[in-house]
Amino acid sequence: MTRITSVSLRRVLDSRGNPTVEADVLTESGGFGRAAAPSGASTGEYEAIELPPTEAIAAARRHAVPRLVNEVHAGNQREVDAALRAADGSENFSEIGANSAVAISMAAAKAGADVLGAPLYQHLGGAFRGDNFPTPLGNVIGGGEHAKEATNIQEFLAAPVGAPSVSEAVFANAKVHARASEILDERDVPAAKGDEGAWAPAVSDADAFEIMAEAVSDIEDELGFEIRFGLDIAASEMFEDGVYHYGDETKTTDEQIDYVAEMVDEYDLVYVEDPLDENDYEGFAELTERVGDRTLICGDDLFVTNVDRLSDGIDVGAANSILIKPNQIGTLTDAFDAVELASRNGMDAVISHRSGETEDTTIAHLAVATDAPFIKTGTVQGERTAKLNELIRIADDAV
Ligand SMILES: O=C(O)[C@@H](CO)OP(=O)(O)O
Ligand SMILES: [Mg+2]
Known part of the structure; x- marks a missing residue:
């Protein structure tokens, strides 16, 4: 058939x-x-x-x-x-x-x-899928390769970890996004949007941390459940000639590890993706050793959804989480194999969109099918809301 x-x-x-x-x-x-x-x-x-x-x-x-x-x-x-x-x-x-x-x-x-x-999540996840739903990581402020003249760190991501439902989590992220815009206005900072619909203001990373913390805490107070935030540093894009470039300033690998570890504690970050260069398994391992008990250190460019690279990472303890992007590896089978290898080794698999997207909603189903703790798929903008709205529909359908 x-x-x-x-x-x-x-x-x-x-x-x-x-x-x-x-x-x-x-x-x-x-x-x-x-x-x-x-x-x-x-x-x-x-x-x-x-x-x-x-x-x-x-x-x-x-x-x-x-x-x-x-x-x-x-x-x-x-x-x-x-x-x-x-x-x-x-x-x-x-x-x-x-x-x-x-x-x-x-x-x-x-x-x-x-x-x-059957719905796609059911076909892919099967009858023993479980009944968890992923928390959406919502890109609120960003720069890097997704927006010129904005932050060095590529993505500041809202994470409504205490939301009672998928739908409340999705709307919470949209509120954080809107609140960040108001705070930027109050500071007289104009902001266009980057590729994924995040605000792309010309502010320092330090300012972006403050704005994000304020936006998250305001919406947390309004909604009454816990909202934290995380980052995609996309550090490979900053790494050149052995150092990390933040505008005119540079950080050595040790300084980068110290900086990220400090930010994890100062802002109680729930998630840090690609804090170091894609070839630096040792640096990833050192950072994971330092803060991996209280945050997810996630490998995106490091692992590229590839079981061989993930195995190398597992051997040295680089990261406690992997980002899964089916197009990084080419097939759903390869993506599922990476999820399975990660979970057999006690690592979380986070499902992700790309900065260039269509209205395709497959990743929403993939996240539910694989029981992912998080899905990274933006906050607003049609190609992002396509996935978020599908997630809401899936949650409705599954109960
Ligand atoms: O780095 C990332 O995680 C992604 C998605 O946010 O960006 P891109 O698709 O440009 O690699
Ligand atoms: Mg990334």
């Missing part, structure tokens, strides 16, 4: 106005799935390869589609993803593009769910 009978690929717009790959998968009993690849700006050095969409589509039509149509079953995700790997033949999807691969992989999962008549 779930045998794939057609795979079609097209170029569609992403949220930055760039082209990206969308896939439609049909099965013999009429199951249908559609998904689109997201795209990063602060991409990790070790990510699977994103090809220009026209090339990715042409290569996938030539190599992947013949191995999928009438050959594999959309309900068998490992079979679909193994065919994609075989069609590509490289380690990192450099032949058909991770953008084609991930769009097909996710579209097949949706087609499989459609045939079964």
Whole structure:
């Protein structure tokens, strides 16, 4: 019933106005799935390869589609993803593009769910999924590669950890976002928005910490549940010639570790992503040793959703959490394997969007299916609210 009978690929717009790959998968009993690849700006050095969409589509039509149509079953995700790997033949999807691969992989999962008549989170998570829902990490203030002339730290993320429900958590983040705008106004700081809809003011990181702390605490008082915040430092983007660049200032690795550890304690940070360069497993391990009992140290560019890099990290105790982005690795199977390896080793897996997104909502289902403690998918702006609203619908549907 779930045998794939057609795979079609097209170029569609992403949220930055760039082209990206969308896939439609049909099965013999009429199951249908559609998904689109997201795209990063602060991409990790070790990510699977994103090809220009026209090339990715042409290569996938030539190599992947013949191995999928009438050959594999959309309900068998490992079979679909193994065919994609075989069609590509490289380690990192450099032949058909991770953008084609991930769009097909996710579209097949949706087609499989459609045939079964189950929501995607149920199809992917199964009957023993559990009943937890992820806390949304909401990007409120940011800069780095997502907005020029703003903060050095890429993302300041609200985390409504005490919210009684997904829906209250989603609305709490939107309130923190709005409150941050008022505080910026009070300070006479104009702010445009970055790629993910976070405010991108020309303030120092120190000011951004203060604004974030104030916004979070005001909304915490208003709503009456605990809201904390976290960071994506995206430190690989700052690391050059052996030091971390904060505008004109620099920090050595030791100074960077001290700085992050101090911020964790001063602001009671719940989450710190990529505090160090993507090649610095030892630095990650040292920081995790120092503050890993009270915050999540999460590897994004460090692990790139790759089980080999994650295994290396586990060996040295680098990080206690991994960021999962299906397009960093190319298939849902690879992403699930990374989640499974992390959880077998006591690490949390956080599901994430990319800075370039579409209205695709697969990651909301993935977060629920994998029992993720957090999902990072923005705060406002259509391509972000698509996932957040889907999360609200899933929570409604699941009870
Ligand atoms: O660094 C990140 O975690 C992501 C998403 O916020 O950014 P990008 O997609 O640009 O890599
Ligand atoms: Mg990141």
